[in-house]
Amino acid sequence: MKPKEAGKEEIILKAARKAFTQKGLSGARMQDIADAAGINKSLVHYYFESKEKLFALIFEQEFGKFFSNLAAVISSDIPLFEKIEQIVLLDMERLSQFPDMPLFVINEVSRHPEMTMKRLKQLPVSDALVSFQKQISGEIKRGTINKISAEQLLINIQSLSIFPFVAKPMLKNVLRMSEKQYKAMILVRKKEVAGFIINAIRINVKM
Amino acid sequence: MKPKEAGKEEIILKAARKAFTQKGLSGARMQDIADAAGINKSLVHYYFESKEKLFALIFEQEFGKFFSNLAAVISSDIPLFEKIEQIVLLDMERLSQFPDMPLFVINEVSRHPEMTMKRLKQLPVSDALVSFQKQISGEIKRGTINKISAEQLLINIQSLSIFPFVAKPMLKNVLRMSEKQYKAMILVRKKEVAGFIINAIRINVKM
DNA sequence: ACCAAAATTAACCAAATGGTTAAAAAAAAA
C-alpha cells in the first residue's frame, strides 16, 4: 500500500518528466533521470530505448494537457460570458495542477515546430473556433459586446491565464513576491480574470 | 562601407545571441557559434573565455531589453488610460524588434532564478509599482475604474503584450496561421489591446 | 527444485564537446 511500487516505467517517466520540464531536452541527463528514479541508467534504455524516444513520450503527454477539453468548451452551447468563465476556470485548474507544463510545451514547439505540426493536425481547436466566431458575431450584432474577433478574444483569454504561470520566476523576482504571495496572486486571478475579460468586451446597458 | 567588418567581437556576439536564444545554454554549441561567425572556435575563447561567460553576457543584454523604460513609464505623471496605452505601445515596439527575447529571458530566469536575483535588485520596477498603485487607488476612489490592484493590472498588461510573442509558434500552429497572418494578428493587437484593457477597468458614465 | 524469461546492473565504448596549447599569420611598433 505504499505509494511506491508504481511500476518502474511510471517511476522513470516521472523522473524524466521532471528532468525534461526543468532542463529541457538538451539540458536533461539520462544519468540524472536514472538516479532520480533510483535505478541503473541501462534500465532507462531497456524500457524507453533512447533519450529522444523518452522525450517524445513525455512531450506528447504534456502537449495533450495543454489543450485538453479546450475545444469542447469553446464550441459548447452555453452563453458567451458563462463560456468565458468556463474557459478561464478550466485553464486555471489545469495550470495549477501542471504549472511548468506550458513553458515546457512552448519551448519544444518553438524549437521543433515541424515535429509538433502532426499532433496539431488532429486538434479540433481551429474548428471549434468557427462556432465560437459565430457566437461572438451574434453577440456583436445583438449589441451586447464590442467588436472583436474570436481569434483575438481567445488569445487574450489564454494570455491572461497562461502567462502568469509561464513567467512565474520572472514575476516573483520582479514583483518581489514570496511563494505564498505568488499563490495568493494566482488565487485572485482565478476570481478576477474572467470578469476582467467580460468587462473588456461587454457594452453597458444605458440607464 | 559594407555591413561587414563590424569587429570580430560584435560578429561573435551576434552569432552567440542567435544560438543561445534559439537553442538555450545547453543546446547551443561553441563550434556552431564559431562557424556562424566564420572564425575558429579558439577565437571565441580568446575573446570571451568560456561558454558560460559568453552566455552571461548575452543574457545580460537581453535581460536589459526586457524592462528598458518600463519603470519610467509606469511611474510617469500622465493620466492612467494614456499610460496604459503607452505601456502597451512600448511593449509592442520592443517585442516586435526582439521577438525571441522574452522566451529566452524567461527560460533563463526559470532555470537559474538565483543568478538573476542580482540584476533584479537594481531594477526599479517594484518601486515604480508603488506610485502606480497610488494613481490607481485614486482613480478607484474617484469612481472612474473598477477595483483592481496595480500588480494585477500590470500582470494583465504584460500578459496580453508578451504572451503572443512567447507562444508564437504555438499560436501559429494551433490557429493555422501563416507568417503573414501572424504579423497581421500582431498588428491588430497593437491597436486593440490597450483599448481592451481600458474597457476592462473603466466604469461607464451613466447617462 | 529447475529452468527459461524478464529485469537489472557494472563495465565499456564511441562520439561530441568545452577548453587548452603551441605555432603561424597579421598588424603594429621600433
Place this chain on the structure above:
DNA sequence: TTTTTTTTTAACCATTTGGTTAATTTTGGT
C-alpha cells in the same frame, strides 16, 4: 627592415554523455 605584439588557427586533450554488451539477479512457470 626588424622586432614585438596581437590575432588567428590547427591539433590536441579531458570530460561528459548517450548508448551498448555481457553478465548477474530476480521472477514465474513447470
